[in-house]
Amino acid sequence: MTGGKPREGGRNILLVVSYDGTGFSGWQRLGGGARTVQKTLEDGLSASLGEKINVIGAGRTDAGVHAEGQAANFRTSSALSPEHLAERLDAALPPDLACIMAREAVPAFHARYRALSKTYAYRFHDGPRRDPFESRWSLHVPRRLDENAMAEACKRLVGESDFSALTNAKDDARAFVRRIIDVRVERRGDLVEAAFRADGFLYNQARIMAACALEAGLGRMSPDTVSRIVEARDRSAAPGALGAYGLRLVRVEYPDGDFLDPAPLLPTRADGPPPGQALDRSSDRRFPGTPLSSGSGADRRPL
Numbered sequence: 169m170t171g172g173k174p175r176e177g178g179r180n181i182l183l184v185v186s187y188d189g190t191g192f193s194g195w196q197r198l199g200g201g202a203r204t205v206q207k208t209l210e211d212g213l214s215a216s217l218g219e220k221i222n223v224i225g226a227g228r229t230d231a232g233v234h235a236e237g238q239a240a241n242f243r244t245s246s247a248l249s250p251e252h253l254a255e256r257l258d259a260a261l262p263p264d265l266a267c268i269m270a271r272e273a274v275p276a277f278h279a280r281y282r283a284l285s286k287t288y289a290y291r292f293h294d295g296p297r298r299d300p301f302e303s304r305w306s307l308h309v310p311r312r313l314d315e316n317a318m319a320e321a322c323k324r325l326v327g328e329s330d331f332s333a334l335t336n337a338k339d340d341a342r343a344f345v346r347r348i349i350d351v352r353v354e355r356r357g358d359l360v361e362a363a364f365r366a367d368g369f370l371y372n373q374a375r376i377m378a379a380c381a382l383e384a385g386l387g388r389m390s391p392d393t394v395s396r397i398v399e400a401r402d403r404s405a406a407p408g409a410l411g412a413y414g415l416r417l418v419r420v421e422y423p424d425g426d427f428l429d430p431a432p433l434l435p436t437r438a439d440g441p442p443p444g445q446a447l448d449r450s451s452d453r454r455f456p457g458t459p460l461s462s463g464s465g466a467d468r469r470p471l
Contacts, residue, residue: 178245181253182271182279182427183223185209186236188264190304190413194231195238205229205265209240212260217246217253226279226420227286227369232412234305237268237287237419241279250429272428282426285349287365287418290378290410292385295358306359307414313385315360319353321384322362324394325377326351332401334377335370336409344401346370353381360385363418375409383407 185205193202197210206223213221226239246253250270258267291306293299294313302308325348332344350365362381364374380397383389389407397405424431 178243180241180243180273180275180277181250182273182277182422183209183240183242183254183257184268184270185238185240186266186268187234187238188304189229189232189234189416191264192231194233195225195228205235205238206240208262208265209257212257213242213244216256216260217244217248219245224279226283227417229417230372230412234413234416236416238417239279239283239420239422241273241277251432269432271432273426274428277422277426279420282422283368284421284423285365285367286369286420287363288369288374289361289363289416289418290374290381290414291416292360292362292382292414293358294360299358302359304413305416307382307410309382309386311386313360313382314387315353315355315385317387318360318362318381318385319351321389321391321394322351322353322364322377322381324391325364325380325398329398330401331370331373331398333397333403333406334373334380335403336372336376337370344370346373372409375412375415376406378415379407379410382410 187205189205191203192205192208195205197204197206206225209223210221213223221242221244223240223242229235229238244253248256250272254267254270257270261267291302292309292313293302293306294309294311296310298308299306328345328347330344331346335344337344346369347367348364349367352361352363354361362378364377380389380394384391384394
């Protein structure tokens with residue numbers, strides 16, 4: 169492997185990766201030998217391609233947060249096709265991190281700044297007993313949740329608002345305005361998921377919105393209360409952020425024109441999508457780079 173600085177020229181490649189966040193100290197590369205998703209990907213790519221690689225993520229998931237569709241890009245001089253590159257990388261990764269696909273992007277593509285939207289989902293398990301097979305990926309609630317009440321409360325979050333009441337971002341953050349494009353709450357057995365699609369998320373915003381959904385599901389918060397909390401911009405009036413382990417980054421969307429090749433088709437589940445993926449109502453499972461088929465054309469405004 170060659171040393172020195174990472175390559176600034178060459179081909180620009182999008183990666184879509186999935187990971188169980190339990191064993192990672194978050195996405196971002198840290199000092200002191202901390203195990204992070206970014207560093208693990210960079211190590212795998214550098215070893216596979218024989219050149220030093222720097223990876224740019226679409227967003228920084230916190231320690232313990234999972235992903236089934238995190239996006240990132242990097243530059244390489246490799247001539248491997250995106251499909252073969254993804255296969256080689258996947259073979260070099262540990263069991264809790266997988267490369268789902270790779271796609272060649274235009275030179276100016278940037279995984280963070282070109283994102284049209286992101287979707288996060290929070291999973292609740294409300295069975296009468298804890299389920300050890302769900303404990304790494306869901307919050308156990310020993311009371312039956314009212315998913316209809318959760319959905320009604322979450323509807324009040326849709327639209328463009330100042331979400332300073334629903335973030336743990338510092339007071340000097342530049343802007344608290346975000347646009348929630350769509351929200352879905354659905355149940356499958358003892359699992360309930362609240363999924364949020366937005367043009368961006370503030371620090372801890374998805375986990376605090378999930379906390380509002382939980383309070384509504386327990387009968388302790390009405391839809392009007394959710395509206396008042398957002399309008400008042402009062403962080404002290406909103407619940408605290410739920411644990412990271414119940415949250416996952418579902419997908420990141422980009423303009424299709426940012427890519428040089430057609431979007432690959434991903435396999436579909438025979439039993440239908442798992443909870444939280446009802447937001448993807450298109451039978452065309454291209455991912456990412458193809459906007460979801462919900463809402464109006466305004467939901468897919470170009471950057």
